[in-house]
Amino acid sequence: DAGVIQSPRHEVTEMGQEVTLRCKPISGHDYLFWYRQTMMRGLELLIYFNNNVPIDDSGMPEDRFSAKMPNASFSTLKIQPSEPRDSAVYFCASKRDMLETQYFGPGTRLLVL
Amino acid sequence: DQQVKQNSPSLSVQEGRISILNCDYTNSMFDYFLWYKKYPAEGPTFLISISSIKDKNEDGRFTVFLNKSAKHLSLHIVPSQPGDSAVYFCAAARSGYELNFGKGTSLLVTP
Numbered sequence: 372d373a374g375v376i377q378s379p380r381h382e383v384t385e386m387g388q389e390v391t392l393r394c395k396p397i398s399g400h401d402y403l404f405w406y407r408q409t410m411m412r413g414l415e416l417l418i419y420f421n422n423n424v425p426i427d428d429s430g431m432p433e434d435r436f437s438a439k440m441p442n443a444s445f446s447t448l449k450i451q452p453s454e455p456r457d458s459a460v461y462f463c464a465s466k467r468d469m470l471e472t473q474y475f476g477p478g479t480r481l482l483v484l
Numbered sequence: 485d486q487q488v489k490q491n492s493p494s495l496s497v498q499e500g501r502i503s504i505l506n507c508d509y510t511n512s513m514f515d516y517f518l519w520y521k522k523y524p525a526e527g528p529t530f531l532i533s534i535s536s537i538k539d540k541n542e543d544g545r546f547t548v549f550l551n552k553s554a555k556h557l558s559l560h561i562v563p564s565q566p567g568d569s570a571v572y573f574c575a576a577a578r579s580g581y582e583l584n585f586g587k588g589t590s591l592l593v594t595p
Binding site: 375404406412413414415416419427462464469470472473474475476477478 | 486490518520525526527528529530533573579580581582583584585586587588
């Protein structure tokens, strides 16, 4: 199994630009999570999906952030417009059911100038 | 509001010695606890877990201890090896709910 796949691995953009992060979960996993890691706040859960349906988006910082899961094998996290304070590492994780361990992707390192 | 706290941002231990990483939580409803390990430029990987019905779980060199009354858990690595140098995240959850992570402790094991 290829594991959770994230793209791009690195993204450098200018303030005000739209950023789209992509994730392919492990096949057969029904849950998909988006996290953000910063020095100040550690690993924060932004949103998670179950069977492609958003379940809890209370961690999404503000309306500039949106996430979609159009099918079981693909999810996007979009930031529009991006700001320097969005600079962080964004992780996607998936798991088969709620009681199982999560498997993380390698992350996307985002730098907004 | 941080429900899972790792108060030591970093820890340095000599190879062969014991590493003890600590974690505190505030939510008494949490009943499942995990440790994840993270190397640079990689995602966190699951290391070991414990449920609230136990107070100890061991897997090779790694042991997790849970003290429910103190809302405290710890990860012991014995003996520590240079390859153990990584960031360790503590996480806790209420069954059926999402994980809450701490900020992580960076462990450096020196030869």
